[in-house]
Amino acid sequence: MASLENSVIVGIDGSAASTGAVAYAAHTAATRRIPLVLVTSYTMPAAMFAEGMVPPQPVYDELEKECQPIVEQARATALKVAPDIEVSHAIVEGNPSQVLIDYSRKAKMVVLGSRGLGGIKGMVLGSVSASVASHAYCPVVVTREDTDDLDRTGPVVVGVDGSEVSAKATSWAFAEASARDATLIAVHTWMDPQVQAAAAGIALTDEDWRQLEEQQLETLSERLAGFSDRYPDVRVERVVTRDRAVRALVERAEDAQLVVVGSHGRGGFTGMVLGSTSRALLQASPCPVMVVRPESHS
Known part of the structure; x- marks a missing residue:
């Protein structure tokens, strides 16, 4: 062998x-x-x-x-x-x-x-x-x-949340997109502030939402910058959404050839049980799913 x-x-x-x-x-x-x-x-x-x-x-x-x-x-x-x-x-x-x-x-x-x-x-x-x-x-x-x-000849999709394992997943996603000559769709979701604002009795205006989205898009761009420098051949589409992570990823996986997601380990994978996001993606994704863990080597 x-x-x-x-x-x-x-x-x-x-x-x-x-x-x-x-x-x-x-x-x-x-x-x-x-x-x-x-x-x-x-x-x-x-x-x-x-x-x-x-x-x-x-x-x-x-x-x-x-x-x-x-x-x-x-x-x-x-x-x-x-x-x-x-x-x-x-x-x-x-x-x-x-x-x-x-x-x-x-x-x-x-x-x-x-x-x-x-x-x-x-x-x-x-x-x-x-x-x-x-x-x-x-x-x-x-x-x-x-x-x-x-x-499938569509894009590679990756979930980006700013964590260390997410960065590792992003690195793999760029490498796969480069190898497949595919566009990379980087999806960033965040805790819906509308719920928090409602709890505090604050009504967010359209301008508030626009500023929030601009801030999140800037954050996402910063997280991708280093990888884009390493893989200049990969075209990147940045997506910022208040949707749930799984739903946002599955939606963009419809025409994709691969979805890449990082598993945090803490409260995610426990023994034989997959974390909620990874498990849901494995069940619902219409395309192959790559799960990257903190221990994953390059």
């Missing part, structure tokens, strides 16, 4: 959602000019052996052999999308979540598939994806089975 360094890892299980994830991962590997690694796993049936007993090697060999058709199917899908990429694979005994988390320590990104709203199966969105997105050491992209992600 090729080195995991600077590669795209994709979790595979033979499902249609997994096949879509492979196609997306192969396309991404091609645009980035980096290798693709197909990863699947199996678990030893606990009922077959007494506790502490080491199964004989032929048992491992047979379980690995059963995974081979999944690998070959995924390889064919990847090479159909990107004939020139380097493709390797790994068939690993162990919990699929932990396998992918371990691999994420060196990988550029991990890609997983989702069957759509609430869809859960094996290596796709569900407990595995929640765990991987919660603990991976690199960004995790979740694709959707019910959309043709490769036909």
Whole structure:
């Protein structure tokens, strides 16, 4: 198997959602000019052996052999999308979540598939994806089975809130937009001051709203300035809105090829549970979602 360094890892299980994830991962590997690694796993049936007993090697060999058709199917899908990429694979005994988390320590990104709203199966969105997105050491992209992600040529969308992890997500978004020759739409939402003003008995005028929006737009521009200098080829569209973050991002994801969001970790990802914004995006986004955590390496 090729080195995991600077590669795209994709979790595979033979499902249609997994096949879509492979196609997306192969396309991404091609645009980035980096290798693709197909990863699947199996678990030893606990009922077959007494506790502490080491199964004989032929048992491992047979379980690995059963995974081979999944690998070959995924390889064919990847090479159909990107004939020139380097493709390797790994068939690993162990919990699929932990396998992918371990691999994420060196990988550029991990890609997983989702069957759509609430869809859960094996290596796709569900407990595995929640765990991987919660603990991976690199960004995790979740694709959707019910959309043709490769036909999308629209913008890359990123949520910007001024936090450190948001800056990391913004950096990834610029890199993806550059690699895809796509426009970047930077979306900044803020706590609706109308609620606060109403509570204080203050009526905001149209001029007040205009000044607030100008201030927020200036703040957003400042947060993007350094990245624009690093990626002068990326055209940036700045959006400031009082809408809820998820709704604003989903709305602009309709024609997008990727939405990038940072996860704060505190009150966001807890154990196996995704944070509210990331979870809602993974459920509602019409395009692939990249989740970037504070621990994500570049």
